[in-house]
Amino acid sequence: MGSGGLEPGELLPPMRELAVRLGVNPNTVAAAYRTLRERGVIETDGRRGSRVRAKPVTTARELSRLDVPPGVRNLSDGNPDPALLPPLADVLAAAAARADRAPVLYGEAAEEPELVRLARADLAADGVPDGPVVVTSGALDAIERVLTAHLRPGDAVAVEDPGWRSVLDLVPALGFRAVPVGVDDDGPLPEDVRAALEAGARALIVTDRAQNPTGAAVGAARARALRAVLEEYPGTLLVEDDHGYRIVDLPLHPLAGATAHWALARSVAKAYGPDLRLAVLTGDSVTMDRVRGRQRLGPGWVSRLLQQAVAGLWADGAVDARTVSAGYGRRREALIDALARHGIEAQGRSGMNVWVPVPDETGAVARLLHAGWAVAPGARFRTNAPPGLRITVSTLGPEEIPAVADAVAAAVGPAPARRYV
Structure with missing residues (x-):
């Protein structure tokens, strides 16, 4: 592939066949294919096999x-x-004012109770169903953790087109196949979503407001239409990105609850600053348990000091x-x-x-x-x-x-x- 001997879209030989051809253990070939999937060089389509991606993720990121x-x-x-954005001094003051006297140690709760309370209240006011709250390192971290909690390499994910370039790169980098769904001012087109799900897409990612790059926002009528489609495919994993929280004056019309497994992420990056690497994530209990469990095996938790800072900014109304x-x-x-x-x-x-x-x-x-x-x-x-x-x-x-x-x-x-x- 690096020499250009394999063309974009070209089908790769089955792993066992390639192992025999090269005289190596099949596990060696499987590991190589897995590395190529993770780097976004190839994509796997279930029993149809693996093929070279048309646009390797590494190239897209280099050009980003x-x-x-x-x-x-x-x-x-x-x-x-x-x-x-709130001044940095306000951010630090908010953290200092609410910092616990005792440091947070291993084994303690990963979520700051006040942050969870404030987040849950706002989510409920916006019509988001009740569910556990997990804190992640931003929206993209949340999306990645939700997808990997349910999907396997080769699964198809319906994504907005045009859409957030980080998601367009993330999906194939995780070994999934991106299925484009058209958008207009009201968000994803229901007929495109239905076609993607009918074709086998196991997950759908939707930006609720301030869609990047088009600025689309899901309105009430579009939300009803999308929910109707999702209810026809209750096994779909629904992931909603509400990064427009507190920078958009349009109401939220969530799709959450239309399927058995769902998640909604709210990042603070756009309203409070990208350096506050934090998003609150809620969803069904199975999904949140899986996300929290996997998080414990990685970073463990998002800094409680950072969570206290965000809770303070929210409580103080630092952003109008x-x-x-x-x-x-x-x-x-x-x-x-x-x-x-x-x-x-x-x-x-x-x-x-x-x-x-x-x-x-x-x-x-x-x-x-x-x-x-x-x-x-x-x-x-x-x-x-x-x-x-x-x-x-x-x-x-x-x-x-x-x-x-x-x-x-x-x-x-x-x-x-x-x-x-």
């Missing part, structure tokens, strides 16, 4: 960071506005969700309106990103970079969806928005009609 030359305005990173969501909303809407005046249709219902369909994203990215604006190419976020650009608006000033729209218009021209399938 855009080099931004000095003097170029970076609108590609997906970061929150530092001005809307209405102010934050309004700030991002004004920037998104202003950019979408400015692009519309150029005849360019863009999407950004919630969150801190705007998605712009384009006929040629590579050329558009290059021309925008030459004009002094760095944006993220859509190839990082899509599988079958048409080309596009992701523009992070979190730090855009009102005086910059017309210039960005002018530059996008010059770089791409009028975009085709929007349909993300």
